[in-house]
Amino acid sequence: MADTALSAPLRSPLAHDAHRLAAATRTSRGAIRLAEVPFLAQVNVRLDAKGAAADAVGLALGLQLPLEPDTVVRAGELTAVWLGPDEWLVVGPPGSRAAVETRIREAAGDETVSVTDVSAQRTTLLVAGPRARDLLAHGCSLDLHPRVFGPGRCAQTTLARTQVVLVARDEPRAGFWVLVRSSFAGYLTDWLLDAATEYLAQPGC
Structure with missing residues (x-):
């Protein structure tokens, strides 16, 4: 077949x-x-860097989303890459995309957040x-x-x-x-x- x-x-x-x-x-x-x-997991995240969601998402991922332009924060197997004042790329090991997305969405709750899988x-x-x-x-x-x-x-x-x-x-x-x-x-x-x-x-x- x-x-x-x-x-x-x-x-x-x-x-x-x-x-x-x-x-x-x-x-x-x-x-x-x-x-x-x-096959690295790559998840694009957009949210208000000064809003409650930023801290909640950072806590859920185990790292603080970088606020300084053109910087990277790494913790464990995850890396958060600064792309703009309200945009980051969260990079994880192969196969982690779904888990990363879920953690971000659940942490953001009712706060406005955009989460997009761009792994492919x-x-x-x-x-x-x-x-x-x-x-x-x-x-x-x-x-x-x-x-x-x-x-x-x-x-x-x-x-x-x-x-x-x-x-x-x-x-x-x-x-x-x-x-x-x-x-x-x-x-x-x-x-x-x-x-x-x-x-x-x-x-x-």
Whole structure:
């Protein structure tokens, strides 16, 4: 019997590129690490940051929704990314979408809140290693120096002319998450691999 949409196994947008990302990581000899982090739960939340719902939702999620622009708060397996004065992206492990949505809705109660599952909208690329910032700087106009864009910072920006959400992970060695629209993920992967060429060991070296 042919697989149906409900029975077919999930396939990430970059499943066919996993071997290329792994090969680049291997041949960079520790300079960079590239990988897809597929199927992360991503829930967009909009509410009044000064209203009762903000505190209630934060309590339910076990983290305070960040109020400072372009910052990230992480607690346990959940990460809250600031997108605007009244908008956040809550990122969780694969399979947690429904639970995250439920916790937010129940905590908000009768308060005005918008909760939207956008998990299928984007995939996530991990860019890490000592040369990660140099690699990203090839195609991003932001100042990525650690003093400016260190752990816990985020930005909606463009990388290689592609709109992304860039997140500096909470530990320096953890690198960056690059959240990119699934339809642009292949293009961005090609660009990253091409831009990483100078960090890869050449045959015979």
